[in-house]
Amino acid sequence: MTETLDAPTQVGASNADKGVARTGARRTSWTPAWVAYLQAAPIALVFLLFFILPLIATFVVSFWNYTEYSIEPAFALTNYQDVFYGCFSGSSGLCTTFATYLSTLKFVAIVWAMTLAIGFTIAYFLAFHIRTLPMQIALFMVCTIPFWTSNVIRMISWIPLLGRNGLVNEMLLATGLIDRPLEWLLYSDFAVSLALIHLYTLFMVVPIFNSMMRIDRSLIEAAYDAGASGWQTLTNVIIPLVKPGILIGSIFVVTIVTGDYLTIGIMGGQQIASVGKVIQTQINFLQFPIAAANAIVLLAVVLVTIWGMLRLVDIRKEL
Amino acid sequence: MTILKETRGGVTRRSILKASAAIAGAGVITKVTGFPAIAQEKVTLRYLSTAVNQSPAIAEKAGEDLGIKVEYIAVTTDDVAKRVITQPNSFDLVDTEYFALPKLLPSGNIMGLDAKKIKLADKIASVIREGTVAGKKIGLDGTAPAEVLYLPDEEATEFAEEPTDFLTLIPTTYNADTLGIRPDLIDGPVESWASLLDPKFKGKAAILNIPSIGIMDAAMAIEARGDMKYGDKGNMTREEIDATIAALIEAKRAGQFRAFWTDFNESVNLMASGEVVIQSMWSPAVTAVRTQGIECKYQPLKEGYRAWASGFGLPVAIEDREKDAAYEFINWFLSGWAGAHLAKQGYYTAVLETTKEAMEPYEWAYWFEGKPAEKDIHAPDGKLLEKAGATRDGGSYDERMGRVACWNAVMDENIYMIRKWNEFIAA
Structure with missing residues (x-):
């Protein structure tokens, strides 16, 4: 069980690094050093071709000039100035970019806190309260049911549920709890948060559950024998030991929510801004350079966030 | 997304008929190109547009009538323009909105259509050609088709001030x-x-x-x-x-x-x-x-109303054989059947006369004359x-x-x- 669940988490961490490190540690006389590089080569090549090169292209294009129908090589900072247009002019309102990031940040905070609370609880239940392995597997599969349909279908399904004439409103009206439909159930911050939490809780459950399964049960017994209460065991033994799981889960959730624009678009009735949507609109109007500049800014924000999170927990040491 | 229209299920009477139609069609092409060996194959037109205009029935009928295989490439409105500019070799015929022209034309990726090769060019509705309906001038705010319809020559990248023999787009559908x-x-x-x-x-x-x-x-x-x-x-x-x-x-x-x-x-x-x-x-x-x-x-x-109009354009990179086929297809498109098919979905068409001939009188009366429907009105799919x-x-x-x-x-x-x-x- 632990082994199978390990695999995805490790992939999530850093594949190439690990492969190399392990081979190095266990090197035997009959395995030449270059074998390790050869093993890492396919993924390195894929990354180079489909990630590093496009990223470099995006970075380069973000300095180009553009018209309605063409982009021209140049080294101009105008795109970045346009991204931050009005941000430092000292006017009363927030500029578009800051307002957009602030709104995104709000969702990141809400969704992170909620998925952590729910995800931790589910993982705890699965790891410590379910005794048999088949049952753990079965319940774990139950957690993945929402992922059996496509993302878009899942989001559209919220509409008949939360809409003005949706099931929830009809039920509340029928029970007499409200006398007119609740408008804020759909196309609102609430709807966006709900859909995001629903979508991404599993990304929190998996790594935390994985970390919990690795905890040596005798540690918990020892804590109990030493007179610790259930709460003390949780805060002094379990939480410190599942920190890497929490961190990996948090990285998943934070990065995905920062870049998400489909969920925010559909559940927010497109009335709530997201960086992704801004980029999409610009691309649709062939303004590739400014879209690239926006993408680079977004990437920088995500990287800084991850850097900050990694400083909280030394993930390499803990794993 | 590509939609390929193909008959399945082995040799049927229908497929034999189709095949003979194809050979007949190819025969016409043979005379044009003079390369019988190549011309044996059906000519394929890659038709780029939004999904709304891409009726499978039109592709099928064109296949039967002309022996041309129409291969649909369906993308969104914005993506049509993006594709014309970024991948001009990926299609043979584009059906795009007139309002995209001020962006598309300067890119040099589309070329004018020769009005002399379009049989019904003079019959194209006056709302598109002149911006008039029943002799009266209509609102021309925005990118009115009449203002972006003509080119000084085939490969021009600027619009002509007055009517010429080269058209930017041949209208397919428009509406208010x-x-x-x-x-x-x-x-x-x-x-x-x-x-x-x-x-x-x-x-x-x-x-x-x-x-x-x-x-x-x-x-x-x-x-x-x-x-x-x-x-x-x-x-x-x-x-x-x-x-x-x-x-x-x-x-x-x-x-x-x-x-x-x-x-x-x-x-x-x-x-x-x-x-x-x-x-x-x-x-x-x-x-x-x-x-x-x-x-x-x-x-x-x-x-x-706020109006829009969409029409056929040709990419500069088109090969001669495909170009001939594209003209043939456009002429067929204006000749009635395709127009009637689209009109039954509520669109207006380029040549009203041929559309009228291809529709039942009660359908024409409902869709174009604003009269109460004499019988039930059905969509093309029934x-x-x-x-x-x-x-x-x-x-x-x-x-x-x-x-x-x-x-x-x-x-x-x-x-x-x-x-x-x-x-x-x-x-």
Whole structure:
């Protein structure tokens, strides 16, 4: 069980690094050093071709000039100035970019806190309260049911549920709890948060559950024998030991929510801004350079966030 | 996404007929190119456009009549323009909106069509050629087709000032757009674009989140409300854009809008579910709501319509054989059957005379003359659209197209407009 669940988490961490490190540690006389590089080569090549090169292209294009129908090589900072247009002019309102990031940040905070609370609880239940392995597997599969349909279908399904004439409103009206439909159930911050939490809780459950399964049960017994209460065991033994799981889960959730624009678009009735949507609109109007500049800014924000999170927990040491 | 029309299930009488039609078709090509060995194969036209115009029935019929294989490439409106500019070799025929032309033409990727090779070029509707309906001038705000129809020569990258023998696009479909409403959920009549921003519909209105079209609908509403007068709604100045966006932000903050939509289906869902009772809408979307048995009206408004038109263009990179086939296909397209097929979905067509010949008289009377339907009106796929006795919203062709106020457009200040639009979304 632990082994199978390990695999995805490790992939999530850093594949190439690990492969190399392990081979190095266990090197035997009959395995030449270059074998390790050869093993890492396919993924390195894929990354180079489909990630590093496009990223470099995006970075380069973000300095180009553009018209309605063409982009021209140049080294101009105008795109970045346009991204931050009005941000430092000292006017009363927030500029578009800051307002957009602030709104995104709000969702990141809400969704992170909620998925952590729910995800931790589910993982705890699965790891410590379910005794048999088949049952753990079965319940774990139950957690993945929402992922059996496509993302878009899942989001559209919220509409008949939360809409003005949706099931929830009809039920509340029928029970007499409200006398007119609740408008804020759909196309609102609430709807966006709900859909995001629903979508991404599993990304929190998996790594935390994985970390919990690795905890040596005798540690918990020892804590109990030493007179610790259930709460003390949780805060002094379990939480410190599942920190890497929490961190990996948090990285998943934070990065995905920062870049998400489909969920925010559909559940927010497109009335709530997201960086992704801004980029999409610009691309649709062939303004590739400014879209690239926006993408680079977004990437920088995500990287800084991850850097900050990694400083909280030394993930390499803990794993 | 590519849609390939192919007959399956081995050799049938039908497929033999088709094959012989293909050989007959190829025979015609043989004479043109003089390479019999190559010409044995059916010529394939890669037809780039949005999915709405890509009826499988048209491709099938063209295959039967001409022996040309039409291979559809379906993308969104914005992606059609993007593809013409970024991948000009990936199609042989493009069906795009006239308002994209000020972007497409300077790229040098599309070329003019020779009017001498288009048999019915003179018969193309006057609304497209001259901007007139029944002899009367209509509103030409925005990118009116008449202003971007002619080129000085085949490979020009600027428009001609007056009629010439080279056309940018040969019209396929066009129409007049207005607001869609749910009459069952609205008290009292809706007569003006101003209703879109009327606080009466607070939390129940929607507009398009396609900036170039959404801002024009907003401008129609703001002008109708009497707030300001635009020089040209399709080509606003920076001040006009600022004022329009400010009014939109005010309405958004006051909770006027339930949602914005970008995809045709989203507008159908919003309307059908009752989330929205008044919104900018496209004609086939209104039909889609109605076929679900839900009341929905394409409400004519006193300020007039916002029109659009779409047409065939040729890529510069086209090969001779495909070019001949493209002309042949366009001539066939204008000759009646295809036009009638599209007209039965509510679109207007390039050559009205041939469309009329290809339709049943009662169909023509309903769709084009604004008369009550003598019999039940069916869509091309056989679905019931209207019961006998119904009339088309907005009336006849002359009444609808004659009251066009502006056309879908790309503004000179497009880049600035999009920045302001993003500000509106983030507000």
